[in-house]
Amino acid sequence: MIARLLRAALPPAIVVIALVAAWDIAVRLMQPSEYLVPAPLAVARAFLEQRAELVPAALRTAGSAAAGFAIAAAAGVLAGSVLAASRFLMRGLYPLATLLQMVPLVAIAPILVIWCGYGPRTSVASAAIVSVFPVLAATLDGMRSTDPGLAELFGVCRASRLQRWWKLELPWALPSIVTGLRIAAGLSVIGAIVGEFVGAFAGDASPIGIIILSAMRENRTDLVFASVALAAAAGFALFGLVSLLGWALLRRWHASAG
Amino acid sequence: MGRTFADGTRALAGASLMVPAGAITALVGPSGCGKTTLLRMMGGLDAPTSGAVRFAGGARPRAAFAFQEPRLLPWRSVVSNVALPLELAGVPRGERRARAERILDRVQLAGAGRKLPGQLSGGMRMRASIARALVTEPELLLLDEPFGALDEITRQALDDLLLALWGEFGMTVVVVTHSIVEAAYLGRQVVVMAPAPGRVVGCIKPGFASRTPALRATPEFAASTASLLQMLAQSMVREKGAA
Amino acid sequence: MVTSIPRRAACVLAATLCGALALAIPAGAQDAKPALRKVRLQLNWVPEPEFGGIYAARQDGLFAAEGLDVEVISGAAGTPVPQMTASGQVEFGVVSGDQVLTLRERGGSLVALFTVFHTSPMGVMVPEASPHRSLESLWKSDATVAMEAGLPFVRYLNKRFPGGKVKLVPTGAGLAAFERGTVQAQQCFITAEPVQLELRKVPVRVFSLAEGGYDPYTVSIATSEAFLAKDRAACAAFVRALRKGWASYLKEPGKYNPSIHKLNPAMSLEAMDLAARKQHDLVAPRTGDEVGWMERDRWVTLAGQLKELGTLKEPPAVIDAVFWNAPR
Numbered sequence: 001m002i003a004r005l006l007r008a009a010l011p012p013a014i015v016v017i018a019l020v021a022a023w024d025i026a027v028r029l030m031q032p033s034e035y036l037v038p039a040p041l042a043v044a045r046a047f048l049e050q051r052a053e054l055v056p057a058a059l060r061t062a063g064s065a066a067a068g069f070a071i072a073a074a075a076g077v078l079a080g081s082v083l084a085a086s087r088f089l090m091r092g093l094y095p096l097a098t099l100l101q102m103v104p105l106v107a108i109a110p111i112l113v114i115w116c117g118y119g120p121r122t123s124v125a126s127a128a129i130v131s132v133f134p135v136l137a138a139t140l141d142g143m144r145s146t147d148p149g150l151a152e153l154f155g156v157c158r159a160s161r162l163q164r165w166w167k168l169e170l171p172w173a174l175p176s177i178v179t180g181l182r183i184a185a186g187l188s189v190i191g192a193i194v195g196e197f198v199g200a201f202a203g204d205a206s207p208i209g210i211i212i213l214s215a216m217r218e219n220r221t222d223l224v225f226a227s228v229a230l231a232a233a234a235g236f237a238l239f240g241l242v243s244l245l246g247w248a249l250l251r252r253w254h255a256s257a258g
Numbered sequence: 259m260g261r262t263f264a265d266g267t268r269a270l271a272g273a274s275l276m277v278p279a280g281a282i283t284a285l286v287g288p289s290g291c292g293k294t295t296l297l298r299m300m301g302g303l304d305a306p307t308s309g310a311v312r313f314a315g316g317a318r319p320r321a322a323f324a325f326q327e328p329r330l331l332p333w334r335s336v337v338s339n340v341a342l343p344l345e346l347a348g349v350p351r352g353e354r355r356a357r358a359e360r361i362l363d364r365v366q367l368a369g370a371g372r373k374l375p376g377q378l379s380g381g382m383r384m385r386a387s388i389a390r391a392l393v394t395e396p397e398l399l400l401l402d403e404p405f406g407a408l409d410e411i412t413r414q415a416l417d418d419l420l421l422a423l424w425g426e427f428g429m430t431v432v433v434v435t436h437s438i439v440e441a442a443y444l445g446r447q448v449v450v451m452a453p454a455p456g457r458v459v460g461c462i463k464p465g466f467a468s469r470t471p472a473l474r475a476t477p478e479f480a481a482s483t484a485s486l487l488q489m490l491a492q493s494m495v496r497e498k499g500a501a
Numbered sequence: 502m503v504t505s506i507p508r509r510a511a512c513v514l515a516a517t518l519c520g521a522l523a524l525a526i527p528a529g530a531q532d533a534k535p536a537l538r539k540v541r542l543q544l545n546w547v548p549e550p551e552f553g554g555i556y557a558a559r560q561d562g563l564f565a566a567e568g569l570d571v572e573v574i575s576g577a578a579g580t581p582v583p584q585m586t587a588s589g590q591v592e593f594g595v596v597s598g599d600q601v602l603t604l605r606e607r608g609g610s611l612v613a614l615f616t617v618f619h620t621s622p623m624g625v626m627v628p629e630a631s632p633h634r635s636l637e638s639l640w641k642s643d644a645t646v647a648m649e650a651g652l653p654f655v656r657y658l659n660k661r662f663p664g665g666k667v668k669l670v671p672t673g674a675g676l677a678a679f680e681r682g683t684v685q686a687q688q689c690f691i692t693a694e695p696v697q698l699e700l701r702k703v704p705v706r707v708f709s710l711a712e713g714g715y716d717p718y719t720v721s722i723a724t725s726e727a728f729l730a731k732d733r734a735a736c737a738a739f740v741r742a743l744r745k746g747w748a749s750y751l752k753e754p755g756k757y758n759p760s761i762h763k764l765n766p767a768m769s770l771e772a773m774d775l776a777a778r779k780q781h782d783l784v785a786p787r788t789g790d791e792v793g794w795m796e797r798d799r800w801v802t803l804a805g806q807l808k809e810l811g812t813l814k815e816p817p818a819v820i821d822a823v824f825w826n827a828p829r
Contacts, residue, residue: 033608035584110673117683118645118670149329156303156323159346167346171333198673202650213671214651218812219583219603253333253374 038222043229046222053211054230060207061192062234064120068127069188069238073181076132080139080173081165090140101133105194113199123207126195131184138180142173175254178246185242189235208234270295270306271455277447279314282424282431284445286438286486288494292456293434294402300432301400319397319430326403328387330375337362337371340390347394354393361389364426365419381412385419392423399424401433405440414471417443421469438490442482443474450486452493459493462486537570538735541591542722544576548764550754550776551617551692551720552595554784554792556764557757558746567738575764578649578672587611587725593739594724598717598803599653601824605817610726613824614740615793617720617747620783621711622691623654629704631685636708640665644685647672652688656810657715692780696772717803718795729825740793740827747792751785754778795824 020040027039034042047054079097083090109126116122146169154164196209208231215223270292277283277300285293298304299311301321313319322343330339337358344354362371365385375383384404391399401420405413417440424431435441441448442464450460464482466473473479544552555573558564564571574591576582583601586594587609594611601611625636625646633639639646640662647670648655655669670684676694678684680703689695695705710716722743729736750757754777762770786792800823804816817823 033587035604035607035609036588110675110677113673114677114681114683118668147329149325149327150331152303153323153325153329153342154346156301156321157343157346163346167342168331171331174333198671200671202648202655202669202671203667210650210671213649216579216581217649217651218653219600219607219609221607253376 035219035221038225042222043225046220047226047230050223050226053206054208054227057206057208057211057227058230058234060120060205061123061189061196061209061231062238064123064195064207065127065188065192065234066238067120068124068129068192069131069185069242071124071128072131072184072188073135075128076135076180076184077139077170077177079132080136080177081143081169083136083140084143084169085161085165094140097133097136100129105130105191109194109198112195116199118199119201120207122199123192123195123209127188127191130191130194131188134183134187135177135180138176138183139173142176143169145176146172175250178242178250181242182239182246185238186235189231189238193231271457273451273456273458274309275449275458275461277430277432279430280428281446282421282433282444283447283449284441285432285434285449285451286436286441287451287490288436288453290453290456291451292453293451295456296451297400297402297432297434301398320394321398321400322391322394322396324384324387324391324399324401324404326406328375328383330383330386330390332375335372335374336367336378336386339375340386340393342390343394358389358393361393362386364392364423365389380408381416384408384416388416388420388423392427395427395429397429399429399431401431403434403436406436413437413440414474418471420444438483438486439474442479442486443469448486450489450493452490460489462489537565538568538732538738539570539572540593540735540739541572541574543574543580543582543585543591543594545580545582545595545597547575547577547767548573548761549693549768550758550761550773550780551622551690553750553754553757553761553777554617554743554747556746556761557750558742560757560760561746561749563742563745564739567742569735569738569742571739571742583611583723584609586723589725589727592724592728592735593722596721596723597719598721598800599807599812601721601723602800602804602807602813602817605823606813606815610822611723612726612729612822613718613721613723613795614729614736614827615722615743616718616795617722617793618718618780618783619786619794621709621716621719622693622780622783623710623715623719624689624691624707625686625710626679626689626695626698626705626707627686628679628682629706631706633686634706636713637662639686639708640667642667644668645670645683647678647684647687649688653717653807653810653812654710654715656812657710657806658713660810661714692776692783696776696779697768700769700772700775715806716799717806718799721795722793726822736825737827744791744793747784750777751781751792791829794826797821797824800824 024040027037038046083094105126108129109122112122112125112129116125150168150172151164154168159167192207193209193212196207197213200207200210202210202214208227212224212227215221215227273292273296275296285296287293295304299306301323302318303323330336331342334342337355340361341354341358344357359371362368365388367382367385367389370378370382370386375386378386388401388404405416408416420431420433421444433441433444445464447461447463449458450462451457452459462482462485466478542555548556559571559573576595582594583596583604585591586596587604593614596611596613598613598616601613604611625639627633627639633642633644636658640658641664643666645668649672659665672688676687676698679687680698687694689707691707691709695707698705724736755774758770758773758777762768762773784792786794797820800820801816804813804820807813808816
């Protein structure tokens with residue numbers, strides 16, 4: 001099992017190392033100013049120097065993202081189930097849901113601050129908003145493709161609507177839902193950071209979004225890169241956790257797992 | 259108990275049929291003859307647009323279906339799948355597991371309870387599907403080409419299994435099949451149907467004294483299948499003539 | 502042998518000769534006049550009275566008179582003007598004094614040429630009804646204050662009034678949060694936000710940062726070291742035009758505000774006139790100096806302050822490299 005994980009991690013690790021090496025060579029050759037493109041070592045140094053500030057900040061952002069993601073997962077599955085159950089509702093509400101997704105988060109963020117106030121609540125809300133649609137769409141899609149033969153079986157057994165949803169449609173849609181959850185996991189960190197840009201508390205308990213903003217203002221591009229890398233790592237970790245969950249749920253019976 | 263039909267949907271025109279209680283009836287015919295529609299109407303999955311399904315004793319009996327695809331939930335174990343109808347009806351866990359295990363034993367899947375459907379062969383999955391149909395102890399068992407996707411050897415084995423189960427439980431069985439051999443082997447009454455429009459063209463009652471695997475080799479059996487074949491062929495010719 | 506040329510042909514020939522002459526003379530005259538030097542000026546905000554002198558210079562043709570064709574590009578919050586200027590994307594850019602120094606430490610060499618405000622207009626505003634009557638009182642409370650993240654003066658205030666529990670939030674939501682009271686104080690330009698609020702009948706009290714001890718050159722126009730070296734004459738011409746433009750604007754802002762208002766309809770003409778009046782004393786030089794003239798001491802002080810606050814690791818070795826006053 002450990003061997004398999006390592007083997008799976010090897011190709012992307014090689015790609016990352018190759019990219020960082022290419023970046024380093026490019027910087028050495030072209031010698032851009034530090035404020036434009038810092039060298040990988042400069043970024044690493046910035047991270048090491050500020051890690052006491054950066055790591056807790058990243059954890060705060062990851063926490064907001066995870067909370068937003070959890071809300072979006074529940075809301076997305078429920079909303080997707082409701083839309084799957086009623087053709088009328090689906091025709092009426094699905095186009096609206098897609099429209100909501102089109103509105104750029106940056107434009108909604110100030111409104112969120114007015115509704116949720118300053119602090120982590122805004123970043124949780126913005127993370128949730130950005131994550132809900134992939135889950136909703138995946139749930140809807142998965143449920144609507146329920147095998148009609150199985151649906152008929154449930155009909156023959158006179159199952160209640162709730163039984164049908166819980167014992168047939170939800171497990172059936174699970175592979176699709178997991179795909180949606182993975183997409184949402186990555187997006188949730190972005191959503192949290194955008195929310196932080198507009199509504200987070202700076203100071204002792206800054207999240208990563210604030211650090212990025214103030215590093216940009218102070219022309220500390222190396223710190224910006226380090227913060228962004230850390231945020232990406234948080235997103236990746238969340239994605240990994242969700243993938244692991246998906247694997248655990250699906251591995252025994254679905255080809256997509258493993 | 260006796261059962262009476264009259265007339266049907268556009269897939270069926272003027273099909274009229276009596277199904278004897280406690281016996282196996284086979285519906286045989288080419289594609290499009292409406293045999294599946296007829297079966298589904300018997301079980302309440304469809305309703306006739308003209309005419310009606312009537313049951314002796316008035317009330318509709320408890321029916322169970324087995325389809326050509328096993329229709330097992332891939333994420334549940336075999337025993338959990340078999341217990342599903344009981345679970346949906348609210349039977350407590352301990353009791354439904356026990357009943358499921360017993361049925362699995364009857365269909366010779368005793369060791370396979372914990373496996374997932376994906377780990378079983380086609381024949382085993384079909385047996386699990388039948389087990390699920392039987393777990394509720396239905397009065398009416400409806401099978402729609404249950405062994406159509408399987409090879410000949412497996413099919414014969416499963417036919418014998420079906421006979422054995424019927425022998426034990428004694429419910430009314432209606433089997434829809436493409437196979438004349440299977441129809442003759444299983445059915446106390448074999449109903450021949452023809453398409454366009456779907457209708458009943460004839461009915462024979464092969465009166466074999468006993469049904470054992472050896473029966474298939476006997477000349478009487480061959481005679482039965484021959485007459486069924488003839489009936490079918492005639493109906494096709496008539497149809498061609500009419501067209 | 503003399504052949505009489507047909508009359509019509511003679512007329513055509515004469516007309517053609519006249520035409521050619523008519524075209525040739527102005528062309529010749531144009532060849533003598535040099536083409537205008539194209540330069541770009543990137544603002545760090547939308548067109549407002551803080552850039553009044555620039556628009557005055559443009560309106561009065563002062564740039565053209567100095568041989569420059571200046572394209573003025575509006576900016577917004579977050580426009581990376583220091584980087585754009587240092588990297589040569591634009592020739593001139595509006596930055597703040599601290600950015601000139603911090604960018605230099607990260608490899609971007611800006612040289613400040615002109616500073617609009619000799620006294621910083623930066624401040625923190627509270628509603629008139631607020632219990633806080635001083636920056637100290639505000640900073641030591643647990644009020645929610647909206648500040649752009651990473652501004653040096655936040656560090657300055659934190660250092661000056663330590664142990665405060667003030668909660669800092671970003672300014673992304675504009676004035677809405679301040680007006681609702683969600684935010685009890687907000688950073689401002691003395692000449693901008695309070696003006697708009699006054700016109701909306703929302704009285705405020707403003708604490709000036711300059712009076713509080715932090716007074717960098719604000720709204721400075723800078724260029725890259727490379728461009729200054731390459732075309733010092735253009736930089737000097739640019740500064741001369743700016744000085745004249747500002748002199749005109751200070752005398753008569755009402756003459757130039759309509760054109761600014763057309764570029765930024767969101768700020769009313771009334772607000773612009775009020776802002777221009779408020780900013781007058783912060784822009785007009787106190788001594789006989791030119792508008793925009795920079796003093797070395799101010800840069801030294803700023804560098805020292807930034808080092809103390811930890812924004813700069815070290816003050817620049819040669820402070821004079823950081824700014825350049827074009828000869829009068």
